[in-house]
Amino acid sequence: xxxxxxxxxxSGGSVMSKLISGLFMTHFDNPWLNENSDSAVFGIDxxxxxxxxxxxxxxxxxFPGGDIGKLAVCGTLNDLAVAGAKPLYMSxxxxxxxxxxLNILEQVVISMARQxxxxxxxxxxxxTKVVNRGKCDKLFINTTGIGKIEERFRHVHTARNVKAGDxxxxxxxxxxxxxxxxxxxxxxxxxxxxxxxxxxLYPMISGVLQLFPGIAFMRDATRGGLATLLHELSMKTxxxxxxxxxxxxxxxxxxxxxxxxxxxPLYIANExxxxxxxxxxxxxxxxxxxxxxxxxxxxxxIGKISPDFRDVILETNSGGRRIxxxxxxxxxxxxx
Amino acid sequence: xxxxxxxxxxSGGSVMSKLISGLFMTHFDNPWLNENSDSAVFGIDxxxxxxxxxxxxxxxxxFPGGDIGKLAVCGTLNDLAVAGAKPLYMSxxxxxxxxxxLNILEQVVISMARQxxxxxxxxxxxxTKVVNRGKCDKLFINTTGIGKIEERFRHVHTARNVKAGDxxxxxxxxxxxxxxxxxxxxxxxxxxxxxxxxxxLYPMISGVLQLFPGIAFMRDATRGGLATLLHELSMKTxxxxxxxxxxxxxxxxxxxxxxxxxxxPLYIANExxxxxxxxxxxxxxxxxxxxxxxxxxxxxxIGKISPDFRDVILETNSGGRRIxxxxxxxxxxxxx
Numbered sequence: 001x002x003x004x005x006x007x008x009x010x011s012g013g014s015v016m017s018k019l020i021s022g023l024f025m026t027h028f029d030n031p032w033l034n035e036n037s038d039s040a041v042f043g044i045d046x047x048x049x050x051x052x053x054x055x056x057x058x059x060x061x062x063f064p065g066g067d068i069g070k071l072a073v074c075g076t077l078n079d080l081a082v083a084g085a086k087p088l089y090m091s092x093x094x095x096x097x098x099x100x101x102l103n104i105l106e107q108v109v110i111s112m113a114r115q116x117x118x119x120x121x122x123x124x125x126x127x128t129k130v131v132n133r134g135k136c137d138k139l140f141i142n143t144t145g146i147g148k149i150e151e152r153f154r155h156v157h158t159a160r161n162v163k164a165g166d167x168x169x170x171x172x173x174x175x176x177x178x179x180x181x182x183x184x185x186x187x188x189x190x191x192x193x194x195x196x197x198x199x200x201l202y203p204m205i206s207g208v209l210q211l212f213p214g215i216a217f218m219r220d221a222t223r224g225g226l227a228t229l230l231h232e233l234s235m236k237t238x239x240x241x242x243x244x245x246x247x248x249x250x251x252x253x254x255x256x257x258x259x260x261x262x263x264x265p266l267y268i269a270n271e272x273x274x275x276x277x278x279x280x281x282x283x284x285x286x287x288x289x290x291x292x293x294x295x296x297x298x299x300x301x302i303g304k305i306s307p308d309f310r311d312v313i314l315e316t317n318s319g320g321r322r323i324x325x326x327x328x329x330x331x332x333x334x335x336x
Numbered sequence: 337x338x339x340x341x342x343x344x345x346x347s348g349g350s351v352m353s354k355l356i357s358g359l360f361m362t363h364f365d366n367p368w369l370n371e372n373s374d375s376a377v378f379g380i381d382x383x384x385x386x387x388x389x390x391x392x393x394x395x396x397x398x399f400p401g402g403d404i405g406k407l408a409v410c411g412t413l414n415d416l417a418v419a420g421a422k423p424l425y426m427s428x429x430x431x432x433x434x435x436x437x438l439n440i441l442e443q444v445v446i447s448m449a450r451q452x453x454x455x456x457x458x459x460x461x462x463x464t465k466v467v468n469r470g471k472c473d474k475l476f477i478n479t480t481g482i483g484k485i486e487e488r489f490r491h492v493h494t495a496r497n498v499k500a501g502d503x504x505x506x507x508x509x510x511x512x513x514x515x516x517x518x519x520x521x522x523x524x525x526x527x528x529x530x531x532x533x534x535x536x537l538y539p540m541i542s543g544v545l546q547l548f549p550g551i552a553f554m555r556d557a558t559r560g561g562l563a564t565l566l567h568e569l570s571m572k573t574x575x576x577x578x579x580x581x582x583x584x585x586x587x588x589x590x591x592x593x594x595x596x597x598x599x600x601p602l603y604i605a606n607e608x609x610x611x612x613x614x615x616x617x618x619x620x621x622x623x624x625x626x627x628x629x630x631x632x633x634x635x636x637x638i639g640k641i642s643p644d645f646r647d648v649i650l651e652t653n654s655g656g657r658r659i660x661x662x663x664x665x666x667x668x669x670x671x672x
Contacts, residue, residue: 010466040460053427124376130346
């Protein structure tokens with residue numbers, strides 16, 4: 001194989017991890033980047049700040065439940081929220097293709113503005129570049145966000161407080177976003193009502209974190225899906241993880257479509273799902289607190305941290321055990 | 337004309353200004369964005385921070401004097417520096433085209449790392465997206481930077497201290513970057529030694545600002561060139577500007593090439609040039625201080641702020657006067 005960029009380099013899986021550790025982390029080497037979290041956390045004058053960046057290249061631009069603009073805002077808010085940060089300010093940089101209808105751009109900007117207003121966050125600086133027709137695909141957006149972390153939440157973006165026996169909680173159904181985008185992009189012969197779960201998780205996450213500052217770890221399960229997140233958590237902590245298939249929240253329609261298409265929902269992207277590692281003693285209380293929020297109504301305890309091995313194990317409905325491998329290809333490109 | 341994105345929407349000129357004010361500033365409306373500076377300035381816990389974002393889509397990726405990686409780092413450093421900020425942390429987000437040779441990406445990353453090390457700044461968080469072949473052009477980079485502003489430099493990114501009689505100083509020759517990129521991209525029959533002026537201006541700018549905190553205004557002259565910067569300054573202040581053609585630093589080779597190609601160097605991009613508005617009383621001292629730095633050796637006083645009219649006027653070598661209009665088309669697309 002030639003040494004060139006493949007779609008898998010953007011999948012969130014093992015090929016991407018190798019690119020990031022072998023290239024970016026090797027050359028940019030510094031303690032903040034090496035933390036390998038979705039947000040960097042640093043202090044300026046005694047304030048702890050979180051910073052996160054994402055470019056959005058989703059195809060199509062509009063899909064049931066969202067669009068590239070809402071996605072760009074929520075994606076950045078969520079990366080800050082799971083770092084224990086309160087999102088404050090955001091940049092927005094647009095790469096536009098010559099010939100893009102202005103009303104498409106306007107719809108995207110209005111969608112961003114609506115979400116920003118709902119979330120109480122501001123786009124304070126921006127950039128606009130235009131490339132010739134055929135040199136990008138309609139429009140790409142980069143959003144970079146800055147938030148502020150309370151000292152007592154400083155640990156949640158690292159995994160250092162995670163210990164054997166901690167329960168793993170997710171705030172709802174998996175795979176909705178990836179399937180919604182896939183169905184909007186491809187021409188299938190069936191109809192579906194699957195909507196992206198794209199949402200700002202900050203209100204829920206900060207509400208629950210205020211009540212339970214002892215939550216050990218949080219991360220949102222985006223590219224690469226829940227399985228990829230669990231893999232990273234296992235790698236970071238050195239602990240194994242056991243997940244029970246029967247406990248995984250999954251919409252019947254998403255289950256049906258993934259079975260029909262031969263996809264595994266555990267590897268499908270979400271845009272409104274976070275996983276928390278919570279000490280056993282108050283896992284049920286965190287679950288109850290999550291369920292009070294619309295984004296947490298289908299929350300569930302899906303598994304636990306295990307000291308016994310270093311894999312991610314799925315206990316299947318049929319009573320077997322399956323190792324959830326690190327994603328190596330790219331199931332669904334350009335879903336964010 | 338159809339309402340669609342044209343190359344001119346990315347030019348830095350009047351078409352881009354209309355897009356920014358009519359669309360982005362209308363919908364994202366907030367005091368930080370409305371300041372319309374290259375960096376947003378906001379306070380967190382009493383610290384004044386500056387934040388700036390830029391996507392880089394330069395074609396070709398490598399050109400005499402620089403490459404997209406060095407450009408991305410320096411561009412962000414300079415936007416922070418001219419806001420009176422000390423650059424601290426940066427994000428780097430890559431959009432990669434399937435099929436991009438990995439060694440090209442590696443060269444770019446190494447170039448970024450080299451500049452970051454020289455500048456003492458860290459890429460603390462990043463993102464990697466891959467799009468299918470033909471859906472972007474090799475690679476695009478977004479860099480977003482955070483810096484800290486000393487209270488006494490809080491005014492330089494606004495133009496509020498600018499007054500009639502202030503002298504305008506530039507730190508060297510104009511048009512070098514745009515011409516270097518143009519020559520690297522197009523196949524011309526002549527050879528040239530023109531190099532991009534791409535450079536980190538922070539050491540020079542902070543050095544001079546420490547000595548002369550009374551400098552009224554600074555901005556770097558990138559897309560749209562010196563003329564576009566002067567236009568924006570005139571619009572912001574309500575003052576006219578008079579520039580003397582004889583005083584404009586211009587490399588003979590750049591002069592020759594722009595004459596031959598019918599381009600106006602006043603509208604050609606720079607990537608290592610800042611303009612300062614300085615009270616008359618110490619303009620000569622600032623000039624002398626600038627000249628001590630390699631990036632300032634060709635610095636010159638090029639004109640002044642005038643109370644008499646609201647245009648940007650060029651006093652030509654032939655003794656005439658010419659109004660420098662706001663750039664309306666796009667002379668040289670994708671130069672940054």
